[in-house]
Amino acid sequence: MEDIFSGIGLAFSPYAIIAVICGVVGGIVVGALPGLSATMAVAILTPLSFGMTPAVSMAMLLGTYVGAVYGGSISAILIRTPGTPAACATIFDGYPMTQRGEAGKALGWAALGSCVGGMIGLFFLVVSAPLITRFALSFSAPEYFGLAIFGLSIIISVSGKHVTRGMISGAAGLLVATIGMDPIQGSTRFIFNSMDLLGGISLISALIGLFAVSEAFNSAETVMRESERIKQIINGLFPLWREIKGHAVLILKSAVIGTFIGALPGAGADIAAFVSYNEARRSSRTPEKFGTGFVDGVIAAETGNNAVTGGAMIPLLTLAIPGDAVTAVLLGALMIHGLKPGPMLMAENRDLVYSFFCSLFVGNLLLLVFGIGGIKVFTKVVALTKRLLVPIILILCVIGAYAVGNNLFDAKLALAFGVLGYLMQKADFPVAPLALAIILGPMAEVALRQSLIMNHGSWSILATRPISLGLLIIAALSIFFSIRQAQKENKKREAMRS
Amino acid sequence: MLRKLSVVLCLFTLLALSAPRAGDFPGKGITIICTAAPGGGSDALARMLAQVAEPIFGQSVVVVNKVGGANAVGLSEGARARPDGYTVTMATVEVVMHPLLGNVPWKVPDVFKPIMLLNSDPGAVTVRADSPWKTLGDFLADAKKRPGEIKIGCTSPGSIWHICAAALEEASGTKYNLVPYPGGAAPAVVDLLGGHVDAVTVSPAEVGPQVEAGQLRILAVMSDKRDEKFTGVPTMKELGFNVSIGTWRSFVVPKATPDAVVKVLHDGFKKALEDPKLVEFARNRGLGLDYRNAADFTRMMGEQEAMFAKIFKAYDLLPK
Amino acid sequence: MRKTRDLVASAFVLAVAIFAFGAAMTQSPGQIGHPGPGFFPGVVAVFMFAMGILLLAKTFAQKSEIETDKSIIPSTRKDYLRVGILAAICAVYLELMDYAGFVLVTPPFCLIVALLLGERRPLVLILHCILVPVAIYVSFQILLSVPLPDGRAFY
Numbered sequence: 018m019e020d021i022f023s024g025i026g027l028a029f030s031p032y033a034i035i036a037v038i039c040g041v042v043g044g045i046v047v048g049a050l051p052g053l054s055a056t057m058a059v060a061i062l063t064p065l066s067f068g069m070t071p072a073v074s075m076a077m078l079l080g081t082y083v084g085a086v087y088g089g090s091i092s093a094i095l096i097r098t099p100g101t102p103a104a105c106a107t108i109f110d111g112y113p114m115t116q117r118g119e120a121g122k123a124l125g126w127a128a129l130g131s132c133v134g135g136m137i138g139l140f141f142l143v144v145s146a147p148l149i150t151r152f153a154l155s156f157s158a159p160e161y162f163g164l165a166i167f168g169l170s171i172i173i174s175v176s177g178k179h180v181t182r183g184m185i186s187g188a189a190g191l192l193v194a195t196i197g198m199d200p201i202q203g204s205t206r207f208i209f210n211s212m213d214l215l216g217g218i219s220l221i222s223a224l225i226g227l228f229a230v231s232e233a234f235n236s237a238e239t240v241m242r243e244s245e246r247i248k249q250i251i252n253g254l255f256p257l258w259r260e261i262k263g264h265a266v267l268i269l270k271s272a273v274i275g276t277f278i279g280a281l282p283g284a285g286a287d288i289a290a291f292v293s294y295n296e297a298r299r300s301s302r303t304p305e306k307f308g309t310g311f312v313d314g315v316i317a318a319e320t321g322n323n324a325v326t327g328g329a330m331i332p333l334l335t336l337a338i339p340g341d342a343v344t345a346v347l348l349g350a351l352m353i354h355g356l357k358p359g360p361m362l363m364a365e366n367r368d369l370v371y372s373f374f375c376s377l378f379v380g381n382l383l384l385l386v387f388g389i390g391g392i393k394v395f396t397k398v399v400a401l402t403k404r405l406l407v408p409i410i411l412i413l414c415v416i417g418a419y420a421v422g423n424n425l426f427d428a429k430l431a432l433a434f435g436v437l438g439y440l441m442q443k444a445d446f447p448v449a450p451l452a453l454a455i456i457l458g459p460m461a462e463v464a465l466r467q468s469l470i471m472n473h474g475s476w477s478i479l480a481t482r483p484i485s486l487g488l489l490i491i492a493a494l495s496i497f498f499s500i501r502q503a504q505k506e507n508k509k510r511e512a513m514r515s
Numbered sequence: 516m517l518r519k520l521s522v523v524l525c526l527f528t529l530l531a532l533s534a535p536r537a538g539d540f541p542g543k544g545i546t547i548i549c550t551a552a553p554g555g556g557s558d559a560l561a562r563m564l565a566q567v568a569e570p571i572f573g574q575s576v577v578v579v580n581k582v583g584g585a586n587a588v589g590l591s592e593g594a595r596a597r598p599d600g601y602t603v604t605m606a607t608v609e610v611v612m613h614p615l616l617g618n619v620p621w622k623v624p625d626v627f628k629p630i631m632l633l634n635s636d637p638g639a640v641t642v643r644a645d646s647p648w649k650t651l652g653d654f655l656a657d658a659k660k661r662p663g664e665i666k667i668g669c670t671s672p673g674s675i676w677h678i679c680a681a682a683l684e685e686a687s688g689t690k691y692n693l694v695p696y697p698g699g700a701a702p703a704v705v706d707l708l709g710g711h712v713d714a715v716t717v718s719p720a721e722v723g724p725q726v727e728a729g730q731l732r733i734l735a736v737m738s739d740k741r742d743e744k745f746t747g748v749p750t751m752k753e754l755g756f757n758v759s760i761g762t763w764r765s766f767v768v769p770k771a772t773p774d775a776v777v778k779v780l781h782d783g784f785k786k787a788l789e790d791p792k793l794v795e796f797a798r799n800r801g802l803g804l805d806y807r808n809a810a811d812f813t814r815m816m817g818e819q820e821a822m823f824a825k826i827f828k829a830y831d832l833l834p835k
Numbered sequence: 836m837r838k839t840r841d842l843v844a845s846a847f848v849l850a851v852a853i854f855a856f857g858a859a860m861t862q863s864p865g866q867i868g869h870p871g872p873g874f875f876p877g878v879v880a881v882f883m884f885a886m887g888i889l890l891l892a893k894t895f896a897q898k899s900e901i902e903t904d905k906s907i908i909p910s911t912r913k914d915y916l917r918v919g920i921l922a923a924i925c926a927v928y929l930e931l932m933d934y935a936g937f938v939l940v941t942p943p944f945c946l947i948v949a950l951l952l953g954e955r956r957p958l959v960l961i962l963h964c965i966l967v968p969v970a971i972y973v974s975f976q977i978l979l980s981v982p983l984p985d986g987r988a989f990y
């Protein structure tokens with residue numbers, strides 16, 4: 018018992034508190050800047066933390082982690098730029114809210130959702146880590162295939178009213194994802210003799226291009242017409258308790274989804290955000306409002322992706338297995354400090370583990386503090402006229418894409434995807450399915466081929482394992498119902514017109 | 516207002532003119548290309564070396580990850596970098612393997628100038644602690660009884676842990692179902708813990724924490740000497756199989772880099788490698804430091820190339 | 836107008852699907868139990884083709900024009916031209932950055948784009964094209980240790 022108290026003491030020491038504050042602030046900045054990811058931030062900070070005590074260094078790194086996952090939502094909401102891939106789903110409703118002048122509301126809910134999601138993830142981490150780990154371990158290639166197919170079925174719900182075009186967009190995304198070296202056999206696909214394409218299409222370049230650069234082009238198109246800047250409402254922003262209660266179920270569901278997906282070693286915050294968004298839409302009474310600036314969309318996406326911070330720590334602490342890319346770096350950080358991650362950590366360094374929990378708690382709380390406190394500052398960004406904002410956004414996008422691998426080719430890719438995204442939107446092709454497919458395509462293909470290799474070429478493995486069969490069935494049902502729902506909505510629209 | 520403006524203009528001009536002069540190396544920051552993803556052994560080693568080397572070189576040393584194609588992408592990037600010594604590539608064992616497999620259009624002596632070897636980690640045969648195999652002998656006997664049934668998790672074909680499994684097959688005359696894990700060693704270890712594969716052939720470092728926690732058991736290591744941490748584990752040579760294979764990490768630069776620059780890089784990073792902070796870090800992380808100078812390293816690469824060529828030929832992996 | 840646009844889009848989709856299928860088939864598709872590298876792209880290409888046909892069919896079957904939001908003023912040809920020029924400027928910007936580095940090329944970029952988008956106040960323009968590159972340079976290169984493009988011409 019004293020371990021717990023001494024652990025709490027470690028986390029609340031002055032150095033640790035300063036460390037977590039710096040981490041959260043740094044993380045938010047890195048998360049908001051497109052191209053710079055949480056993984057990169059934590060990887061850069063890890064060697065610097067070698068000289069600090071484990072409690073202080075983990076406080077800083079954990080703060081950076083939660084800050085970065087939240088930070089992506091700021092640029093996603095304000096300038097339709099996914100600061101991190103996890104913030105992609107936040108764009109769908111966050112940006113339309115900004116266009117209506119409700120950026121403050123979106124940012125406020127994003128902060129609240131991120132904080133609460135992270136807290137709920139932390140709760141599961143503290144209370145039921147071993148149980149969840151057992152569930153996570155039961156996932157192998159067939160289950161990941163099921164998960165990926167279920168994720169791809171989300172394409173239909175993010176297609177809005179253009180389901181056929183959405184599916185084409187998704188198919189295009191799957192094709193784009195195959196560019197590069199075949200992950201199983203190593204032969205090259207679709208690289209047209211370009212060494213630059215050997216590694217495939219950088220996901221961040223594609224996301225930045227499709228969402229942010231294309232929007233910059235849109236702004237360029239309309240900049241002469243829109244004479245007034247959209248006034249952003251910045252009062253009465255903190256969500257009322259009544260409103261929070263009204264969304265309690267949504268928040269809880271998204272957080273649980275995020276925690277579980279975070280606990281899966283092969284899936285991270287981006288997938289969690291999409292799955293939460295999809296589930297929110299599916300179970301909503303007004304699904305047609307999603308994508309038009311409906312706050313539920315922002316809540317679902319942000320709560321889901323931040324819950325991953327707690328969830329991904331679960332396999333890390335119980336088995337020394339990272340739950341996502343950032344926790345992979347944290348694993349290394351723990352080892353650098355001479356700690357032995359895994360079940361022995363709880364036994365030998367109980368106090369440290371509790372100090373990690375406390376640092377996560379403080380970090381999530383700080384998200385709320387900085388997030389809400391910073392709304393006025395953040396919204397000033399969009400107050401800048403489009404004529405000056407567009408060049409800034411374009412530079413940030415290309416530099417961000419470049420920064421991922423120090424390669425100007427990635428920046429050029431982002432520009433190309435920007436043109437593609439712009440043209441697609443002109444032809445009413447939704448862009449989100451393409452993004453989703455690029456994220457999930459590789460997982461689906463690799464998992465399928467791994468499953469077949471494991472099972473000596475028989476497809477039966479997908480049906481004989483309960484979880485993968487279950488996921489595939491859910492995916493099929495989801496596709497069926499989504500298409501039916503889209504048809505119903507289209508008929509309603511037809512009826513309203515005549 | 517005008518004064519503020521002129522201050523800003525001066526600042527800008529200064530920045531624009533801050534281009535360093537050639538001739539005093541290093542005159543600006545050095546970039547290390549790490550061909551693996553953040554969080555893995557290569558990345559951790561690169562970042563720690565970078566940090567320790569900064570005061571030695573007096574310049575910033577930054578690590579950039581260029582991931583993809585089982586290290587092929589980063590290696591190709593490193594080969595095409597400007598030969599001025601400011602871009603150092605951390606070349607792993609795949610730099611010798613990819614040209615043999617036809618995955619890349621270059622060969623090491625044509626595009627790279629080696630600086631030094633940094634570390635080497637052997638492959639190892641690891642199974643779950645609760646599996647029925649207590650020794651490598653048990654494992655091989657079972658494999659002979661049911662060829663192609665036992666599942667070994669390794670990384671994608673053509674990468675080192677896969678070759679380790681192939682070497683195991685060749686040396687012991689057994690056959691397994693080799694399941695590829697393109698994501699690296701960690702996903703394979705996860706599936707081993709979950710019971711979805713029966714064994715993995717990654718290095719002891721990748722399974723270290725789980726072995727120490729009593730969840731996994733290493734049956735044998737594929738090196739000449741026993742592992743420093745897991746001294747109870749026999750080497751394959753001790754058990755009668757001439758298998759010594761593993762991954763290694765080194766620093767290389769593009770071929771045209773001047774020798775004087777290479778010497779500065781070599782001396783600086785050698786000092787970094789000897790830094791007690793780095794030594795302790797490597798020990799904690801399970802990375803085996805193994806310094807060899809450029810000449811010894813080049814010789815080693817030649818030996819490795821011959822060994823891999825033999826294995827690839829036996830497995831029909833060579834390009835047609 | 837909309838129908839032509841949709842027809843062109845469908846045709847483009849079909850073309851891409853056919854091309855992708857062809858390229859996928861040059862890789863070994865493998866057998867049904869052991870899919871090769873060409874399997875996945877091949878299946879996706881077939882799906883895309885099918886969807887393209889569906890889209891084409893819908894385009895022909897559509898009777899009434901979809902109602903557009905009357906409150907939005909439609910874009911003029913000049914607006915589209917502006918976007919095209921902007922895209923071209925961006926492409927040139929990236930190429931020049933490769934040769935001359937971030938610090939030299941970005942200020943003119945800021946200036947030209949702001950002018951293109953209609954900004955005319957000289958003081959604002961000058962401040963913008965100086966402060967923005969400096970701010971980005973300081974935050975990325977100095978604060979975050981993320982190197983910015985250097986310019987091949989100089990080294």
